């Protein structure tokens with residue numbers, strides 16, 4: 001649905017050129033919700049604005065629904081942009097127009113009749129849950145309600161793509177959840193392709209199918225949210241994920257020295273990640289029954305990414321080394337991800 005090839009964007013800044021995008025390649029399939037996450041200044045806004053050509057790339061191609069936007073003249077571009085709705089962090093509503101008039105605005109600009117506008121706006125009000133607010137002005141609405149108006153306005157021209165530029169960053173966590181639910185609902189009902197720009201991993205986890213991590217104008221990592229979440233490769237990705245999934249050791253071992261080989265009185269700490277069906281595998285029971293070792297569960301949690309369950313656990317294994325080695329081999333043979341952290345002693349004391 002969207003294909004970005006080698007996108008570059010250089011701004012002429014006051015103290016010289018700023019290369020905001022340095023060769024971005026990205027493919028987004030029809031009906032996907034695709035998240036783009038990055039720190040401030042990484043190039044997210046520039047990238048999303050290149051998709052509808054609000055920013056013209058310095059180099060590269062933008063193809064949306066089979067049309068090369070980079071090869072179009074202004075009037076062709078105006079027509080093509082009807083396929084691409086956009087919502088913004090600060091809603092960008094007309095303060096002197098009612099909710100109804102805000103949603104009707106793009107239709108009015110497009111020359112629609114009053115009747116056609118009415119026929120279009122009423123279902124949109126219904127879809128975003130604002131029927132009773134249609135005669136109010138933006139100043140009389142909460143942030144979440146304003147964003148609902150923004151969404152309805154973006155959908156007025158029946159777009160195939162919805163671009164969301166930090167659409168929930170100005171909202172509290174509860175309102176964020178409701179707006180994300182609405183976006184997910186619209187994605188399913190209307191088979192809309194959605195691109196979400198955010199600096200919050202929670203947003204990605206809530207609604208996205210795929211994610212690209214952008215850093216200094218390049219894509220550092222991309223893949224399905226499940227892959228990237230459970231097996232991040234790049235430091236920047238690990239940093240984003242650490243906000244949601246703590247990689248810290250359990251408190252009894254925090255700050256303790258980690259040894260690569262066993263020391264007297266040590267446990268081997270192992271982090272286990274279970275994804276999908278493997279969450280049902282009775283691995284711990286197998287460990288305890290199969291080997292002459294002590295197993296303690298030091299940390300555990302279970303979560304979902306979209307509908308896929310995944311669990312994380314840190315266990316401590318102690319016993320004779322050959323048994324520990326066999327237990328590790330057993331763990332590696334199971335359908336789960338294992339990470340050997342190392343040997344630690346409780347509170348850093350090596351036993352006599």
Ligand SMILES: Nc1ncnc2c1ncn2[C@@H]1O[C@H](COP(=O)(O)OP(=O)(O)OP(=O)(O)O)[C@@H](O)[C@H]1O
Nearest residue numbers: 011012013018020039040041042043044045046047
């Ligand atoms: N109009 C402009 N003129 C000059 N430089 C710009 C312009 N717009 C953006 N930049 C620069 O391009 C880089 C990328 O900016 P961009 O706004 O795309 O990042 P971002 O990831 O969206 O950041 P934020 O989350 O803070 O909005 C930054 O270094 C920024 O200073």
